[in-house]
Amino acid sequence: MERQIDLIWKIQRHPIALFVVIGCLLIFSLAGYYRLNLDVDFSDYFSPSDPRLTALNSMTDKFERHDQLWMLLETEQDWRDDSAEVQLKAFLTMLNSDSNIISIQGYNQFVLGTAKAEKILAYKTHPRLSSVLSADGRAILLQIQLDNSKLTDFATQSLWLDEVLQTIETNSQRYWQPLNVEVHLNGTHALNWQYAKVLLHDLSWFAPALLGIIFLMALLFIRQKMWILALALNNLITLLLTLGLAAWLNLTLAAISAFVPVIIVTLGLAYGSHLYFGWRTKLGGGASPNEALQYTVSVNQAPLFYSSITTIFGFSLLTLSPSPPIQSFGILVAFAVLCNYLLCLTSLIFFAQYSSASTKRLLNFDNVVQLAKYNARRPKAVIAGIVIFSVLALVSVTKLTLNDDPLSYFKSSNPFxxxxxxxxxxxxxxxxxxxxxxxxxxxxxxxxxxxxxxxxxxxxxxxxxxxxxxxxxxxxxxxxxxxxxxxxxxxxxxxxxxxxxxxxxxxxxxxxxxxxxxxxxxxxxxxxxxxxxxxxxxxxxxxxxxxxxGSNLLFAHLSVDNANNMLFSFAAALIALAILLSILKGSMIYGLIGLLLNFLPLLWVFALWQLNGGFISLGTAVVLGMMLGIIVDDTLHLMLKLPNTHISPLKAANSKLAVSADSLWQSLQQVLPVISFTTLTITCGFAIGLVSDFTPIGQLSLLSCLVVIFAWGFDVLMLPVLYLWWIVMKPKEAKAKTEI
Incomplete structure (x- = not known):
């Protein structure tokens, strides 16, 4: 790590070269934006090589399908009445005058007499009449085939579809509203139209909400202009570079991709705060701004490095998903974490050098340590409670079922x-x-x-x-x-x-x-x-x-495969974390503690989810794949800064290296307030997804917030207890035995 720290300060001596490199990368990213595929299509969730999708597309080509755009007309009277037929014929004439419509089929074929009935027995009802006319005659279906010849006039197919369907819906409602006829659009085109509208709705909310969170965190906890500028600039650069990666790799984006910027900005703010709080703490101790900056880099570089590695690893495992948008989700966030890590130790430090030495009193979380101390006085009760609740949670989680339904991804008020x-x-x-x-x-x-x-x-x-x-x-x-x-x-x-x-x-x-x-x-x-x-x-x-x-069956198989892969990803990331901590701290006990601190929050949250009627879906499965890579960051910052011993408890008992309870609390006093801030930041950031009109994002957001909060609770309440029992008390017990 010393070599990396030396490299960091060498880079600071050449700021022009640093920003030239950043500028070149930004230019390269911007040059690829024309390659971005911003179309929103339900079929994007499936791999093009999926044999079921290939067979479905082959069937669609072989047979004439009528499910792209249905118009359902509902009225209180019977559509078979003469007056209703007259109004319908006039409406059909209006629709046919639309240059975007090639043909109209459905109930109108029976009204206009074009349905093939010459070979049907006179006493037999046409076998397809019931498919377009309800039994009570109150509802009819019209199948509309669109002309996509004007598609080239639009930047994306989604924009073309939005204009065409908006026109059809507006004209239809204007015609039928005086007659108390309700108009409903359904089918593949209507589904994709709503996906695009949901994406635009989410983006319009996410952007100002993120700015609001940055402003709030800065106002309450930072108030250092240069640090705020550096954090905001880092997030902007990371977003632009990540978007460039999506363009150059032609990654598949979908409605769930709208949450990627939220994760990037939230994690960027949380990661950079470790450097800021370390700087502010040292500054409050009487150090100069430059000394404080050198201090925070030296103590945070290793935790930032390893936490970035684990986060990148966690999100990279999302590439195991069979769904291209989720694969892209993982790739983009993993790349953004890498960018943010590099920027934190380069451009952020450059701007931080020009911060003022002001140490005015701001909000902090220093009292969190007192909460941890209070809880640590009752270790047996804490351990017993955790064991009991974990067993109950395990029973609850085993009852979780895969209950996904892609047609329920919109709110109940959504037109689709x-x-x-x-x-x-x-x-x-x-x-x-x-x-x-x-x-x-x-x-x-x-x-x-x-x-x-x-x-x-x-x-x-x-x-x-x-x-x-x-x-x-x-x-x-x-x-x-x-x-x-x-x-x-x-x-x-x-x-x-x-x-x-x-x-x-x-x-x-x-x-x-x-x-x-x-x-x-x-x-x-x-x-x-x-x-x-x-x-x-x-x-x-x-x-x-x-x-x-069928698209629903295709999605069902996708959901099952995705859930299984995300569960495997979670297990792989958990094992990797335990191994990493064991190696870094020189003891398997640390690996076990890290495993418990990150497994139990997810176990408890999903148990509560099941008890409240929740189920495994596309959004909840992604939580399994990605959240361990996020919550492990605070664990690493805690564990790597705790008093360390690389020898056995027996040797430690007779050594000056033996750790004490006082050294534990001194370390936690430096770290717990910081991870409390990052927890608040991540929770507020992820909570933005709760305003989404897309159910998977809402579920992902809710569960992520709960997992982050529970993980903070385990770090504050459980870690000190386990550390005191297994790291501090064991050497004392060993020493007592040797004295006997």
């Missing part, structure tokens, strides 16, 4: 959430799953495939999770034709002529079975998939059948 509720109320909902049935040989589907479709459909309809099943057999029954007639009709007409493009591939060699499922969580979807797979394994179908396909 409301439209999804209407889709479930009047129709079969939006939880779709598909199977592609194909011929074994390259030929037109025939009796074997149709028979299997009927058999499979009968099984599916008996399952309580299934609302309804749609397949080509519905059309065959409505047409009242047999197998031979179907073969002839199919060979004599194109798929478009029959109006079956959504259920029959262009080459007529495969057909689609579509399931409408009840609202289900990730684990319920996977359980249903396994149940169906078990039934299929017992059948001798003689046909080719795809995997179950």
């Amino acid at each position: 959430t409301l439209s999804s509720q209407k889709m479930a109320q009047y129709f079969s909902g939006i939880n779709l799953q598909h199977y592609v049935v194909s011929t074994v040989e390259e030929r037109q589907i025939d009796k074997a495939e149709i028979s299997f479709i009927y058999k499979f459909s009968r099984y599916l309809k008996k399952q309580p999770e299934v609302v309804t099943v749609q397949h080509i057999g519905d059309w065959i029954k409505a047409a009242g034709i047999g197998q031979n007639q179907f073969r002839r009709v199919l060979s004599q007409n194109s798929v478009q002529q029959l109006g079956l493009a959504s259920e029959l591939a262009q080459d007529k060699q495969s057909s689609l079975i579509t399931l409408y499922l009840q609202p289900m969580t990730a684990m319920e979807l996977i359980a249903f998939e396994r149940k169906v797979d078990t039934w299929l394994a017992e059948q001798s179908a003689g046909v080719k059948l795809s995997l179950p396909l």
Whole structure:
């Protein structure tokens, strides 16, 4: 570490070279901003190489899908009334005049008579009428296909989508509002539109909130202009460099990425405060500003180095997630921590040299040590309480379930959430799953495939999770034709002529079975998939059948894989921390203490989360992967500054190196107030996420705040007790035994 300290002061002798390097890096970063992909798309959460995503995209290309943009119109009267039909036709004329709309399908096809009904028996209802007209006639669905030819006129697809959908929604509501008709948009386009709006909402709140926190912390605890300037400048440089990294590496950004700047600025302020408080403490002891600066660098350089390493390691483990945005999340924060560490020991020190020697009284946390001393007088009660609550927490955590649902990521008042509720109320909902049935040989589907479709459909309809099943057999029954007639009709007409493009591939060699499922969580979807797979394994179908396909099921598998990987990341980071502390302090006892101080806060928080009805989701799983890298920083600052001995307790008992309780409290007096400030800073910073309209960020924010607070509690209340028992008392006991 001495070489690094020498290097730090050598750099300070060449400030021009330092800022030239920083300037060049900023220019390089800014030059890559044009590469940033700021589009927000739900599919970005999936890896492009995921075989399920590839199969889903292949199905979308093969069959005509009608789920990109649905418009649900709800009224108190019956849409089959003549007056309602007149109003609807006039509305359709208005929509068709919009140059952004290519075509409109759905209930209007029945109103305008374009639905393929010439082959349907007169006494049979069209098999797809119930899909676009509710049973009570109060709601209808229109499927709108957009023209993206003007997409090139916009910087991103999200901006194009925002303008187009905003126009459609505004014009539609203006038309129907006098008639008391409610307009709801749903589908893939509507989902991505809401993701983009949520991202903009969060960013508009996060930026001023971060500035407010910096101002508040500076006003109450720092009040040194040069230090405030240096901290703010470091955060700005770190943000710009991190954004440049995202651009040059073409990292995938999503709604959850909006929280990255919050983490970067919060951690930057917390890390830099260690140097500031060390400087202020030494200054209060009568040292000159330069001596105080040299002191704080010497005592904080090692803790800053190792805490940065562990934080980088913790966030780097997020790259094990199967989701590209979470991988990018980890890469960006890890890089930002590295940048902040380097800037703290270069540019921050440069500006700090010009700080005044003022030592005016500011708010502090000196009384925290008194709290720790009070608690340390009752070691048996403390240990007993921790053991009991930890056992109960362990039992609670084992009951945690994966209950993720990507369609519930918006607040209840969000337009997409409301439209999804209407889709479930009047129709079969939006939880779709598909199977592609194909011929074994390259030929037109025939009796074997149709028979299997009927058999499979009968099984599916008996399952309580299934609302309804749609397949080509519905059309065959409505047409009242047999197998031979179907073969002839199919060979004599194109798929478009029959109006079956959504259920029959262009080459007529495969057909689609579509399931409408009840609202289900990730684990319920996977359980249903396994149940169906078990039934299929017992059948001798003689046909080719795809995997179950659907965005919700795809996300369910993503959630499970992500949770498992984050749990592995947490375990790896915890073990790495224990090993690092054992090596640095020369004793496995320190490693064990560090392990307990960082494992128990997460255990207790997730136990409370489960008791309050919480579950594992995308946001909560990320907490497992990232929080250990954050809370371990305070542990390292504490442990590395505690009185140290590299010899066994028996030798320490007969040595001048034996540590004492007084030396413990002297060390804690220097560190506990600082980590109390960093805890307050991180908690306030992460609490900003509570205003997010995106549920994963809200959950991530809440759990992160709780973990940080609990970790502080364990550092203040548990560390002194364990240290006194295992480090101070053990040598005394050993000495007593030798005297006997």
